[in-house]
Amino acid sequence: MGDQTNYHMTSDEFRRYGRAVIDWIADYYQSVEQLPVLSTVKPGEIRAALPPHPPAQGEPFEKILSDFQQIILPGITHWQSPNFYAFFPANTSGPSILGDLLSSGLGVQGMLWLTSPACTELETHVLDWLAEMLDLPEKFHSRSSGGGVIQDTASTAALTAMLAARERATAYASNETGLQERLVAYASSQAHSSIEKAVKIAGIGSQNLRLIPVDGRFAMRAEALARQIEEDRRAGLTPCFVGATVGTTSSNALDPLEEIGRICEREGVWLHVDAAMAGTAALCPEFRYIQTGLERADSYAFNPHKWMFTNFDCDCFFVADRAALIRTFSILPEYLRNQASETGAVIDYRDWHIQLGRRFRSLKLWFVIRHYGIEGLRYHIRSHVALAQEFAGWVDQSPRFELAAPAPLNLVCFRHRAGDDFNQRLLDRLNQSGQLYLTHTRLDDRMTLRMCIAQTHTERRHVEQAWNLIQQSAHELEMQA
Amino acid sequence: MGDQTNYHMTSDEFRRYGRAVIDWIADYYQSVEQLPVLSTVKPGEIRAALPPHPPAQGEPFEKILSDFQQIILPGITHWQSPNFYAFFPANTSGPSILGDLLSSGLGVQGMLWLTSPACTELETHVLDWLAEMLDLPEKFHSRSSGGGVIQDTASTAALTAMLAARERATAYASNETGLQERLVAYASSQAHSSIEKAVKIAGIGSQNLRLIPVDGRFAMRAEALARQIEEDRRAGLTPCFVGATVGTTSSNALDPLEEIGRICEREGVWLHVDAAMAGTAALCPEFRYIQTGLERADSYAFNPHKWMFTNFDCDCFFVADRAALIRTFSILPEYLRNQASETGAVIDYRDWHIQLGRRFRSLKLWFVIRHYGIEGLRYHIRSHVALAQEFAGWVDQSPRFELAAPAPLNLVCFRHRAGDDFNQRLLDRLNQSGQLYLTHTRLDDRMTLRMCIAQTHTERRHVEQAWNLIQQSAHELEMQA
Numbered sequence: 001m002g003d004q005t006n007y008h009m010t011s012d013e014f015r016r017y018g019r020a021v022i023d024w025i026a027d028y029y030q031s032v033e034q035l036p037v038l039s040t041v042k043p044g045e046i047r048a049a050l051p052p053h054p055p056a057q058g059e060p061f062e063k064i065l066s067d068f069q070q071i072i073l074p075g076i077t078h079w080q081s082p083n084f085y086a087f088f089p090a091n092t093s094g095p096s097i098l099g100d101l102l103s104s105g106l107g108v109q110g111m112l113w114l115t116s117p118a119c120t121e122l123e124t125h126v127l128d129w130l131a132e133m134l135d136l137p138e139k140f141h142s143r144s145s146g147g148g149v150i151q152d153t154a155s156t157a158a159l160t161a162m163l164a165a166r167e168r169a170t171a172y173a174s175n176e177t178g179l180q181e182r183l184v185a186y187a188s189s190q191a192h193s194s195i196e197k198a199v200k201i202a203g204i205g206s207q208n209l210r211l212i213p214v215d216g217r218f219a220m221r222a223e224a225l226a227r228q229i230e231e232d233r234r235a236g237l238t239p240c241f242v243g244a245t246v247g248t249t250s251s252n253a254l255d256p257l258e259e260i261g262r263i264c265e266r267e268g269v270w271l272h273v274d275a276a277m278a279g280t281a282a283l284c285p286e287f288r289y290i291q292t293g294l295e296r297a298d299s300y301a302f303n304p305h306k307w308m309f310t311n312f313d314c315d316c317f318f319v320a321d322r323a324a325l326i327r328t329f330s331i332l333p334e335y336l337r338n339q340a341s342e343t344g345a346v347i348d349y350r351d352w353h354i355q356l357g358r359r360f361r362s363l364k365l366w367f368v369i370r371h372y373g374i375e376g377l378r379y380h381i382r383s384h385v386a387l388a389q390e391f392a393g394w395v396d397q398s399p400r401f402e403l404a405a406p407a408p409l410n411l412v413c414f415r416h417r418a419g420d421d422f423n424q425r426l427l428d429r430l431n432q433s434g435q436l437y438l439t440h441t442r443l444d445d446r447m448t449l450r451m452c453i454a455q456t457h458t459e460r461r462h463v464e465q466a467w468n469l470i471q472q473s474a475h476e477l478e479m480q481a
Numbered sequence: 482m483g484d485q486t487n488y489h490m491t492s493d494e495f496r497r498y499g500r501a502v503i504d505w506i507a508d509y510y511q512s513v514e515q516l517p518v519l520s521t522v523k524p525g526e527i528r529a530a531l532p533p534h535p536p537a538q539g540e541p542f543e544k545i546l547s548d549f550q551q552i553i554l555p556g557i558t559h560w561q562s563p564n565f566y567a568f569f570p571a572n573t574s575g576p577s578i579l580g581d582l583l584s585s586g587l588g589v590q591g592m593l594w595l596t597s598p599a600c601t602e603l604e605t606h607v608l609d610w611l612a613e614m615l616d617l618p619e620k621f622h623s624r625s626s627g628g629g630v631i632q633d634t635a636s637t638a639a640l641t642a643m644l645a646a647r648e649r650a651t652a653y654a655s656n657e658t659g660l661q662e663r664l665v666a667y668a669s670s671q672a673h674s675s676i677e678k679a680v681k682i683a684g685i686g687s688q689n690l691r692l693i694p695v696d697g698r699f700a701m702r703a704e705a706l707a708r709q710i711e712e713d714r715r716a717g718l719t720p721c722f723v724g725a726t727v728g729t730t731s732s733n734a735l736d737p738l739e740e741i742g743r744i745c746e747r748e749g750v751w752l753h754v755d756a757a758m759a760g761t762a763a764l765c766p767e768f769r770y771i772q773t774g775l776e777r778a779d780s781y782a783f784n785p786h787k788w789m790f791t792n793f794d795c796d797c798f799f800v801a802d803r804a805a806l807i808r809t810f811s812i813l814p815e816y817l818r819n820q821a822s823e824t825g826a827v828i829d830y831r832d833w834h835i836q837l838g839r840r841f842r843s844l845k846l847w848f849v850i851r852h853y854g855i856e857g858l859r860y861h862i863r864s865h866v867a868l869a870q871e872f873a874g875w876v877d878q879s880p881r882f883e884l885a886a887p888a889p890l891n892l893v894c895f896r897h898r899a900g901d902d903f904n905q906r907l908l909d910r911l912n913q914s915g916q917l918y919l920t921h922t923r924l925d926d927r928m929t930l931r932m933c934i935a936q937t938h939t940e941r942r943h944v945e946q947a948w949n950l951i952q953q954s955a956h957e958l959e960m961q962a
């Protein structure tokens with residue numbers, strides 16, 4: 001902060017405006033549930049309200065805040081509303097926001113251990129804590145052969161794993177020679193689109209991604225995977241990567257890690273497990289069955305920014321063999337050389353991912369874990385799962401609705417029995433009401449509504465209200481038909 | 482925020498602790514220049530101070546803040562100290578921190594226009610503002626064929642450009658078939674390590690990256706590039722990407738964009754221009770010569786998180802042909818389909834980059850531009866350049882030091898005349914003093930000190946103090962010899 005003559009915000013101004021922003025956020029969380037969840041602006045409306053040219057002179061902060069309120073807020077889809085049930089959530093919480101604020105204030109860039117030892121060491125430490133909290137296999141712990149690192153998203157984690165898999169499968173030659181072998185990657189037909197994006201980026205090509213069929217629970221059929229790998233080997237191709245999912249985006253399906261893992265071990269194929277949302281459930285011993293077989297995986301990712309009340313972005317990516325990862329990503333130009341790195345006594349996380357620079361993201365995660373404690377986190381996971389189970393029960397007992405998939409945890413897939421068009425109209429009507437926000441998918445080629453109960457502030461009354469609105473809207477549409 | 486019984490931080494607590502954190506940050510900026518710039522902790526020291534196991538029960542926020550102060554702070558290398566001259570900076574400012582705080586509070590995830598129209602439209606708008614502020618070629622403006630998007634880092638921007646280049650060079654087939662042609666990429670021997678990382682990730686391979694020699698000013702020799710492309714064509718290879726730099730990391734060298742651009746146009750090769758730090762200088766008309774020839778580029782990136790007082794991460798990536806980018810990155814699973822996207826009336830930024838999810842990063846950038854205005858930003862850029870020029874003059878006039886490279890803007894490369902060992906000892910001594918933080922590089926295979934004058938709060942007195950300390954430390958070392 002500076003003095004008045006140099007354009008910087010002064011220390012006093014920062015304190016004053018900082019309080020105003022903190023109060024604004026507190027007020028926002030107290031009123032967000034009254035706002036229409038899905039923004040109702042039309043394309044171009046926000047831009048039209050903004051001045052076409054940037055300001056030549058600085059403007060008062062009061063004016064900026066007031067424009068934020070008047071222009072930006074109507075264009076917000078409220079991910080922090082307790083009535084947000086769309087996609088997977090992207091949750092915040094008080095301690096996370098404040099941890100992130102301190103990270104912004106410190107403004108450190110942790111590319112090397114040296115450029116802020118605490119940024120690296122807290123990250124390693126908190127990811128080891130998480131390995132313990134989730135009861136992950138020992139090999140993912142930094143005291144063993146592996147360790148954890150924060151990535152931005154599960155998409156990036158999947159790409160990172162695939163690149164390490166590509167290198168391992170080509171004896172670490174592709175990085176140098178370019179990709180020359182024809183490699184093959186595998187995931188279930190229900191896997192996230194990030195796997196397809198990753199095979200494209202890695203140069204493997206989407207034609208060499210095999211989408212393995214799923215069973216009646218939308219989980220990968222392990223025997224079909226085994227057959228496909230065998231077939232590809234016979235064709236002279238090199239299987240290199242399997243992406244398994246714990247909690248698919250469409251329906252929270254759980255791939256059978258144990259069987260998939262045995263196949264991968266036998267075939268020497270890298271197994272990456274994406275548990276982006278559902279992974280957090282393993283905080284509770286009663287839900288740990290979802291990761292049975294994880295000890296056979298080479299890498300694992302889950303996102304505290306989804307269901308663990310930690311601001312986006314925060315994906316925790318664990319590898320069993322950190323040497324494979326570092327060998328894939330390490331680059332050492334002169335201007336980054338330093339004694340601490342050369343002794344090998346420290347971790348330099350820039351060798352663990354695509355980017356060089358990195359924010360101090362473990363701070364918000366540390367704040368969340370300490371504020372809630374394991375007990376507080378479990379309390380919310382259990383509440384969300386219980387609410388989803390209750391909601392699934394209501395659907396199941398309703399004559400007009402049906403469950404479209406098993407609901408093992410906190411995502412309920414359901415549909416009205418009247419078919420695709422009706423469900424589309426129902427979805428549009430619900431979302432236009434502003435009282436909740438749901439999204440859809442297709443399961444068994446049928447339009448399916450997804451109700452993901454995982455927002456930080458969702459309580460029983462919100463879910464009950466949602467169910468009432470869904471029933472009432474369906475009734476109104478039925479009357480129109 | 483919740484009530485007392487559900488473990489969430491209450492609204493009152495958030496307001497109270499939020500103020501404490503805001504005050505902490507304000508105090509920090511008032512005292513940061515007294516702290517040792519480079520952290521003095523030893524490897525493992527931070528971890529040793531942290532409890533080995535995560536807390537079962539939640540802890541009071543006061544305790545968390547106090548541990549932050551006691552344990553974390555000593556492990557911080559102070560990037561926000563006015564005495565930070567290392568690498569390139571990663572600057573913050575008051576308006577940026579508060580814009581980022583609002584973004585954390587809103588917690589929106591802007592993968593689609595629909596998931597917060599303001600997150601997308603403000604980003605397009607502010608990047609158009611920047612195109613105007615920097616006088617970028619019309620084609621990078623969203624009203625033309627191109628447009629801008631915020632990426633995390635210049636590394637990711639280079640990779641993104643290279644992937645689009647790879648696809649364009651292979652008629653958009655590599656994404657599907659995998660990379661089958663042998664492609665070649667080019668950059669100068671002084672280019673950032675991210676280019677090498679990108680050719681590896683993209684499957685092109687580091688053997689197919691040609692490091693083109695530089696001239697006496699460490700800028701790419703365009704005629705050598707032309708010759709190399711010709712040679713590669715004769716060998717049956719496919720040139721696909723040239724990475725040119727405006728302000729190299731080692732010495733702020735400026736590649737000749739005009740000549741390089743002509744070659745790329747003639748050869749149909751994608752030209753990406755990385756101006757990570759130096760690009761901000763183009764806010765001032767008198768420095769716009771650095772981007773002469775940019776109208777021949779296919780993509781351009783610069784980082785407001787370096788020299789434009791906007792919190793890391795914030796890289797602005799512009800493309801001339803957005804269709805090429807979208808064709809490279811677009812994936813459309815059912816659960817992301819929506820009417821707004823299908824009309825084509827909106828931008829969905831998830832098709833413009835590797836990740837799917839994205840934060841609301843344009844908010845901090847908007848706050849910075851509005852708070853400072855073009856005038857305020859120019860004031861600081863001009864001050865930094867003037868200080869660097871003054872520092873370069875002192876070096877030049879000193880009998881014991883010499884300039885190691887031209888210093889066109891705000892980075893001064895210099896060395897003591899006594900050779901590599903002496904300069905290494907000088908660097909260690911300076912950094913151990915805690916009074917400043919410098920880093921090094923090698924130029925003409927000689928150890929070179931880098932003094933990058935670009936930190937938000939660096940003023941003349943800091944630079945003067947630094948030069949006095951450098952002279953004094955050199956004198957003391959000379960006495961020991």
